[in-house]
Amino acid sequence: MRYPLVPLLAACLGFCWVSRTSAQENWPQFRGERSSGVAETAKLPERWGPAENVAWKTELPGTGWSSPIVWGDKVFLTSAVAEKKAAPPRKGLYIENVLGRTAEGEHRWMVYCLDFRSGKILWERVAHRGVPPGAVHVKNSYASETPVTDGQLVVAYFGNVGLSCHDTSGRELWSQKWGSFPTRFGWGPAASPLLYQDRVYVVNDNDKDSFLVALDKRTGREVWRVRRDEKSNWATPFLWHNGRRAEIVTAGTGKVRSYDLEGRLLWELRGMSSIAIPTPVALGDLVYISSGYVGDRKRPIFAVRPGASGDVTLKDDQTGGPAIAWCQPSGGPYNPSPVAYRDHLYVLYDRGELSCYDARTGEIVYSRQRLASGAGAFTASPWACDGKIYCLSEDGETFVVQAGGQFKLLGRNRLDEMTLATPAIARDSLVVRTFSKVYRIARQ
DSSP: OOOOOBTTBSOOOOOOOOOHHHHHHOBOSTTSGGGOOBOTTOOOOSOOBTTBSEEEEEEOOSBOOOOOEEETTEEEEEEEEESSOOOOOOOSOOSSOOSOBOOOSOEEEEEEEEETTTOOEEEEEEEEEESOOSOBOTTOOTTOSOOEEOSSEEEEEETTTEEEEEETTSOEEEEEEOOOOOOGGGOOOOOOOEEETTEEEEEEOOSSOOEEEEEETTTOOEEEEEEOOOOSOOOOOEEEEOSSOEEEEEOOSSOEEEEOTTSOEEEEEOOOOSSOOOOOEEETTEEEEEOOOTTOSOOOEEEEOTTOOEEOOOOTTOSOOSSEEEEETTOOOSSSOOEEETTEEEEEETTTEEEEEETTTOOEEEEEEESSTTOOOOOSOOEEETTEEEEEOTTSEEEEEEOSSSOOEEEEEEOSSOOOSOOEEETTEEEEEOSSEEEEEOOO
8 A cells, every 4th residue: 555645745735826937936835836846947957966066965854744835935845743754764665664753752843944045044933842642644744835935934834733924034923732533544634725816724623623724814814615525635726717717626535526716615626545645737728636555446636617506426338528628537646746737637656657648638658657767756746847857766866758748758866865856946046845855956
């Protein structure tokens, strides 16, 4: 059996609506502008390694698989600091140790700010201090949810304890605490918040009291709350602007549900696998929703059209309908979120294979091409820029693939430490979090 990780653990996302130009300068949430994982104009170096094209690397205290975010000359991250730092978890698929564990001793839930140019830690703040209130899976952490910023506020969410909000100079503006909720097998939470206009949106799907909540970003005051039937999920919600309306699309094991910005249900869809981790992604007028637990036969990708209403579930023999442009019943990934880029949808699988679909029709362009022999453990979500698709393995090795209709491996770049976190891309730089360090990769 395999477990939700960082995005699970991958985790991880917030949303800030910014222009396409500024998105190349800033990376305000997990997967950047519109949660897309695309930085079209970025020019990353062709090669990098522990001592090649490294602008800086900084040791970061504690453990966390949240992604870095970037605004201006500041990089923000979260971490959970224990009295004794744990060793990195084993890589790859697990078939034992299914139950999560609660760490012992006092922890400090931290927010860090690094200087983008030098990597120096500018400030650090304690968001919460205490003994961990709940269990997490060995490949999860107590800081797997990615923070989000709009350039004025930095909102950090720790699913086991709540949220804290600081300004970019480190002054705490508010905090919102809530209890720890039980999750399936004690795997712990991982879904990250959204930030849009004057509200912060949080989904907390657990085995006791699941909910979607909207908070005032300036005060932390609760604006509205919607109870949810879904049990434990690890998929970060997605804010979908589709030309007709703004929607909060929440992937779940029982149902995918989409809400308007006041928490009213717009449409719902059944048919996911038994574990939901990937974040939805949009391209053109379609949103792509997927799940692919490796132990299930049902591992779908759905392409949903704008304007859907009510129950849009497909029948067993259907691959499309009025609300569903297309469906691939067994194409979904388990941990990594897909990336939609230049008319194609790319799906990275945990065992090191890449598929490519026509984003409009769902037609298979190529299927499960192995990135390389021995490359078999992937959790971080892929990203795209400059005509290339990048896939980061748990070994810290990034595989660079040519974008387009033909699979071609262009290069491999390896750091020296395990990573599960999806990187950030800003100003022709790649900001990568490994188990103990943060790197800024750029041409030197």
